[in-house]
Amino acid sequence: MKKLIFMFWCALLTLPFMGIRGAAYLFFGIAVSYGFYVALANMFGKIKKPDLPVNMKLLSTALIIFSFALPFLVRDYYTDVAILVCIYILLALGVNIVIGFTGLLHLGFAAFYGIGAYSNALLTTALGLDFWSALILTLILSSLAGFLLAFPSLRLRGDYLAIVTLGFGEIIRLVLNNWDSVTRGPNGISNIPSPVILGFEISSLKYYYYLVLLFMLSAAFIVKRVQRSRTGRAWLAIREDETAAEAMGINTRKYKFMALTFGAFWAGLAGALFASKMHFVSPESFTFMESVFVVCMIILGGLGSVPGVIFGSLILVLLPELLRDFQLYRMLALGAGLVLMMIFRPDGLIRSRQ
Amino acid sequence: MLKLESVHTFYGHIEAIRGITLGVGPGEIVCLIGSNGAGKSTTLMTISRILTPSKGRVLFEGKEIQNLPPHKIVSMGISQVPEGRRIFPKLTVKENLEMGAYLGSRGQGVRDQGQGDGNQESENLLEYVFNLFPVLKERQKQLGGTLSGGEQQMLAIGRALMSKPKLLLLDEPSLGLAPIIVSKIFKTIRELNAEGLTILLVEQNARAALKLAHRGYVFESGQIAKEGKGRDLLDDPDIKKAYLGE
Numbered sequence: 001m002k003k004l005i006f007m008f009w010c011a012l013l014t015l016p017f018m019g020i021r022g023a024a025y026l027f028f029g030i031a032v033s034y035g036f037y038v039a040l041a042n043m044f045g046k047i048k049k050p051d052l053p054v055n056m057k058l059l060s061t062a063l064i065i066f067s068f069a070l071p072f073l074v075r076d077y078y079t080d081v082a083i084l085v086c087i088y089i090l091l092a093l094g095v096n097i098v099i100g101f102t103g104l105l106h107l108g109f110a111a112f113y114g115i116g117a118y119s120n121a122l123l124t125t126a127l128g129l130d131f132w133s134a135l136i137l138t139l140i141l142s143s144l145a146g147f148l149l150a151f152p153s154l155r156l157r158g159d160y161l162a163i164v165t166l167g168f169g170e171i172i173r174l175v176l177n178n179w180d181s182v183t184r185g186p187n188g189i190s191n192i193p194s195p196v197i198l199g200f201e202i203s204s205l206k207y208y209y210y211l212v213l214l215f216m217l218s219a220a221f222i223v224k225r226v227q228r229s230r231t232g233r234a235w236l237a238i239r240e241d242e243t244a245a246e247a248m249g250i251n252t253r254k255y256k257f258m259a260l261t262f263g264a265f266w267a268g269l270a271g272a273l274f275a276s277k278m279h280f281v282s283p284e285s286f287t288f289m290e291s292v293f294v295v296c297m298i299i300l301g302g303l304g305s306v307p308g309v310i311f312g313s314l315i316l317v318l319l320p321e322l323l324r325d326f327q328l329y330r331m332l333a334l335g336a337g338l339v340l341m342m343i344f345r346p347d348g349l350i351r352s353r354q
Numbered sequence: 355m356l357k358l359e360s361v362h363t364f365y366g367h368i369e370a371i372r373g374i375t376l377g378v379g380p381g382e383i384v385c386l387i388g389s390n391g392a393g394k395s396t397t398l399m400t401i402s403r404i405l406t407p408s409k410g411r412v413l414f415e416g417k418e419i420q421n422l423p424p425h426k427i428v429s430m431g432i433s434q435v436p437e438g439r440r441i442f443p444k445l446t447v448k449e450n451l452e453m454g455a456y457l458g459s460r461g462q463g464v465r466d467q468g469q470g471d472g473n474q475e476s477e478n479l480l481e482y483v484f485n486l487f488p489v490l491k492e493r494q495k496q497l498g499g500t501l502s503g504g505e506q507q508m509l510a511i512g513r514a515l516m517s518k519p520k521l522l523l524l525d526e527p528s529l530g531l532a533p534i535i536v537s538k539i540f541k542t543i544r545e546l547n548a549e550g551l552t553i554l555l556v557e558q559n560a561r562a563a564l565k566l567a568h569r570g571y572v573f574e575s576g577q578i579a580k581e582g583k584g585r586d587l588l589d590d591p592d593i594k595k596a597y598l599g600e
Contacts, residue, residue, distance in 0.1 A: 230456075237442065237453050244440040246404060248456045249428030249517060 006340065007031055037344075060307070067213060071206040079205045081321050083277055086209075086216040087270050088313040092297045093223050093306070094266030099295065100304035101227060102259040103239030105162040107291050108149075108169025112264040114176055114286030116142045116271020121189040121281045122182070131195035135272050142268020143261050150260040154253060157242070169291055177283040188282025192275050212273055219266055224306045226262070235259055239304075296334075300341055302348025311350055355380045355552055356401070356432075356521055361410030361420075363393075363400045370396040372576040373410070378521070378554050383547050385555040385563040385584070387597060388573030394556040395437055397573075398523050401554070402434040403427050414521070433519035437526050437556075439510040443499025447490055450498045450509055451480060454516030476516075483512040486542060504535035511542070522546070524555045528562070540566055560597040564588045572597075 011027035071079045091113055098106045119141045123134035153164050176183050183189070194203045195211065202208050226232050234255045237245035246252050275281045293316065301312020316334070323333060345351070356378040363371045371393040378384045386394040399405040401412060403424045412420040419427055433454075442450050455476045484491035487508040493501060498509060507527055514522060524543070528536040540562055547553055557563035564570050564584045572580040572593060580587065587593055 233453065234456070236445070237456070240442040240444060241440050243404065244436060244442065245453075246424045247402060247428070247434045247436050247440070248453055248513070249425045249433075250456055251423065251425040253423075 003034065006343065007034070056307070064217065068210075071209050076205050079209050081318065083205070083209050083212050085314055085317045086212040087274050087277070088294070088297065088317050089216050089310050090219050090270035090273070091267050092294050092301075092309045092313045093219050094263040094270065095294050096263075096298045096304065096306070096309045097223065097226075097235075097266070098259050098263040100298055100309070101232065101235040101239065102256060103235075104153075104256065104259065105158065106165045106260075106263070107162050107288070107295065108165040108167070108172070109263070109267055109294055110286040110288065110290040111149075111169040111172035112142050112145055112267035113271040113274070113290065114172055114283070115145050115264075116268030117275040117281045117285070118176060118183060118189070118271075119268070120272035120275040121192050124193055124276070125189055125191060131193065131276060135269075138272045139265055139268050142271065143265045145268075146261045146264025147257060149264075150257045153260075154256050166288065166291075169286075169288060173283050173286050173288075176286065183283075186283060188280055188284075190280045192279045192281070194279070195276055208277060212277070215269065215273065219269070220306055220310060223266070227304075227306065231255065231258060296338060298348075300338065300348060302350045305348065305350050308348050308350035312348070315349075355382075355415060356554070357411075357413040358397070358401070359411045359413070361397075361400060361407045361412060363396055363405050363407045365396050365405065369408075370576055371400070374576075374578060376571055376578065376581070378552060380552055381547070381550060382569060383543070383553045383555060383567045385557055385567035385570045386573055387557055387560040387563055387570060388579075389597075390558075391575075392573035393576040394573050395525055398434065398525050398554070398556055401427075402432060402523060404434075428517055428519075431518070431520035432523065433514040433517050433521070434523040435507075435510045435514045435525060435527065438529065439503075439506045441498040441501075441506050441509050441513065443497065445498055446495055447498055447501070447509060448480070448494040450513055451483060451490070451494075451516050452476070454513035455479060456517070479516050479518065483515055486515075486545075487512055504531050504539070507531060507535070507539060508542075511539070515546075519551070521552045521554065524553060526556055526558060528557060528559045536562065560593075561588070 007027055007030045011023040011030070067082075070082055091109070094112070095106065095109045098104050098109075116138050119138040120131075120134050123129045123137055124131060127134075129137070149165070149168055153161055153168075156164055177186055179185070194201050194208070196202070202211055227235075234245070234250045237248060237250055238252050238255060242252055274285070294313075297312040297316045298309050299312070300316060301310065302308025319334070319337075341349075358374050358376050360373045360375050361371060362369060362373060370391075374393070374397055376384075376397075386397060388394050396405060400407050400420075403419070403422060407420050410420070411418055414427075414430060414432060417430075419430065419432075422430075442453060445453065484494075489505055490508060490512055493505065498506065501509060511522075511524070511527070527539050527543070531539070536559065543553060543555070544566060555563055555567060564587050567584040570582065570584050570587045571578050572587065580590065580593065582590070588598075
């Protein structure tokens with residue numbers, strides 16, 4: 001009954017935008033997909049647990065093969081969207097290390113993303129470096145930013161940390177916006193060159209997609225390995241109970257520094273790839289909304305679970321693209337979706353094992 | 355083995371302990387008793403350096419430790435069972451125990467998941483803890499938060515033992531537990547001590563603690579009011595009146 005009311009409520013929300021027929025469609029759409037979900041859950045519930053990893057392995061192999069074949073199967077427009085998805089996955093993986101693994105509520109990740117994008121842009125345009133040497137410097141710079149921010153914020157916990165990091169994100173954006181002589185202010189930086197490998201310029205969408213995809217897959221692999229290492233365990237302990245972690249002999253300070261630096265590293269990589277894909281960066285791309293959006297991705301997908309993060313980013317980037325015709329209310333749909341999520345799957349779509 | 359020399363510690367703005375001097379010899383069970391807010395837990399937290407003393411020295415095996423960070427203290431062989439147990443509720447019992455071995459055998463304790471059987475030593479320790487508390491073995495795959503209070507306390511003690519401590523700090527192990535479980539836990543403490551482990555115990559349950567302990571200290575508003583052998587304190591008329599309800 002409760003579920004029925006919620007479906008009705010969702011449909012009601014969209015009534016002003018879609019008219020009565022649209023709302024009815026939505027209502028039945030949700031009802032049908034919920035029925036589908038229940039059926040699916042029943043099916044998976046019956047499968048014994050040891051069987052699941054095998055299925056997951058098969059599934060992920062299939063998905064990886066599909067992702068490599070993608071540019072040949074769809075229009076360029078979707079390849080373009082897929083590049084964006086990969087970049088957001090990279091960013092979300094970084095955020096997931098800090099929020100999902102270590103439990104530090106960080107709301108300023110757009111800052112590291114922005115630092116990555118702007119360093120890459122400035123190093124390649126103003127200093128004329130090639131993409132790869134600029135990328136290395138960019139990664140160093142963004143990691144360093146993560147490391148430096150860790151100093152003031154590690155004394156804080158919970159809400160206070162969120163406030164400080166939120167402030168940090170805004171500071172970076174304002175600096176980018178107002179430091180005209182270097183960042184050219186709100187006009188942004190244009191003419192960022194494409195990456196070049198062995199004299200071959202990666203200018204076409206297809207090739208750029210493969211570049212980003214490779215980065216994304218290796219990032220997912222590395223992050224997953226780190227999660228299962230000693231370091232990952234230490235992060236987990238800090239997330240679960242910081243005082244107890246300390247009593248276990250875990251150097252909480254050190255591991256929080258590591259989490260923030262490592263997270264900023266991936267965000268910087270995402271930023272660099274974003275800059276050289278768009279050939280243009282401006283402060284608008286690194287607002288607070290961007291940080292919130294990425295946090296939504298990892299919460300939707302499942303905090304602390306790498307497949308979840310990938311899935312969450314996929315949905316949250318794809319959905320607005322697919323709903324482009326309904327510009328006006330896509331944020332509303334997003335909000336309603338998140339509310340529903342919190343009711344039916346509070347741990348995220350693909351919940352973390354731990 | 356452990357010595358506190360006129361230690362002062364602030365808890366927030368309040369000076370919770372004011373000039374505590376006490377010692378724990380090797381192989382002893384020492385208990386700290388006293389009313390709420392007398393500074394017993396603060397003393398333990400000062401030893402494990404979760405709180406920092408403002409004055410005074412803490413010596414462990416002759417070395418000053420009051421300025422070391424908490425993880426160094428654990429690696430020196432002091433392990434704390436925190437008040438209210440603080441197990442990791444969303445990890446399984448086994449994972450909880452493995453987390454306790456984080457520093458075990460110089461960084462080999464927690465192994466990478468999915469890399470074979472890990473090292474022998476942490477397996478042995480795990481076996482040891484399971485022998486001590488067979489119920490944990492039965493429930494090793496269960497999430498820590500689903501255990502009963504007594505089982506959680508056992509898990510917390512087991513977890514602390516996983517780092518192979520020389521000195522075990524126990525903060526109110528009987529808190530909120532049924533009497534039968536309390537006596538079981540106390541029996542285990544005695545067994546651990548018989549194996550050579552030194553134990554510093556904070557307890558509200560003064561009678562049971564004093565019976566168990568070789569020596570005791572009575573805390574009153576941040577200072578030590580009395581000290582002596584467990585038996586003697588048990589017979590002390592003042593203490594009988596104040597803490598034992600006679």
